[in-house]
Amino acid sequence: MIINSKNNPIIPKIVRSIVKAVTEDVPEYCREQGRETNNAITQMRGDCINDNLRSMVIDPGVVDFVSFRRYIWEGRLIVDRANKTSYSITTKATLRGIPKKQRTSPHFLQSILYAxxxxxxxxxxxxxxxxxxxxxxxxxxxxxxxxxxxxxxxxEGYHHFVVAYEANKVDVTSISLEYLDKDFNVVESTSLNEYIAPNFASLTEDTDNRETSVQAPETAKSFLIIKEKSIRPKLRDIPEEA
Known part of the structure; x- marks a missing residue:
């Protein structure tokens, strides 16, 4: 049942949304603010991911956002209408912890996997x-x-997938697509690490079926290395996201 990520243009765009938040958006905020401590960014990574999803992935009526709230926290689900799939994004540590915690009310992912x-x-x-x-x-x-x-x-036959990632302060180290049963047991899992440093040009192509051929220049890898060394100064400690 696991979606073939190579044939689904949504998957690399979701990964790019996460990578951009971790490697660009949050570090840029820290550089610009120059604050003594960075406690405010504990939830900022998720906010940046959602902003990126809005601009890179969402196509109203085709790929939609579902907005919901848990107390003061706001969440977003991605809904792919054509493939009858929904997606949520979380860290691997958080995903592992959800089924282990005793609760008085369900975690939203428990209810989604059940349904x-x-x-x-x-x-x-x-x-x-x-x-x-x-x-x-x-x-x-x-x-x-x-x-x-x-x-x-x-x-209508919708199925839910979790995009689970691991990251340090400024890099995404691992990311995978998890298909889970209602008890959080893994039905299938596939690595998405190949999309952590994708062909950026291909992600900005129109979502229609026009035949285009866009290839990243051969120097893309060296450009990323130079960029990382030149614009990524040492940051004050950034709290790890739960």
Whole structure:
């Protein structure tokens, strides 16, 4: 069921949105502000990712944003109408921690996986994971509806994928596409590391089917190395994102 990322133009654009936030947007903010501490950027990476998704990925009516709120935190889901898929983005550490934490109300991803991936089962079950029976079907269904409203109808066959990444202060070190069952067991997983340093020109092409041929110059790699050395000064400590 896992989407072939090589045939889906959305996937490299999502990766580019994450990479740009980590390697360009947040470091630029820190350079411009020049503050003694950078506590404000704990959530800024996610905000920058969402801004980049809006400009790089979203195409209203084709690829949509679903906006939702958890207390004071605002989240976004990506919905690919043509392929009947939705995506969320999180760090790998956060994804690993979700099913282990005891909760009084569902995490939004628990409700989404229940509604969209509830009909699948992973080949290997993790018996130590948090038991979803803590929330009954009605609670999970109601929470899912509060998140998506009428923007996603799971009866239409939607499936959810998690784009999970690892990053240090200024680099994305690993990223993958995770297809999980409702208990957070891995059905399939594929690496997206090949898109961390993609052909940037191809990501700006029109999303229609016009045949164009755009190739990155042979010097692209050396340009990135020079750019990294020349414009990336030492930064004050940036908190790692949970």
């Amino acid at each position: 969209e991936n509830g009909g699948i089962q992973a080949p290997v079950k993790q018996t130590t994971l948090f038991k979803m029976s803590a929330f009954d079907d009605e609670s999970l269904a109601a929470d899912f509806n509060s998140i998506v409203g009428d923007l996603i109808n799971p009866v």
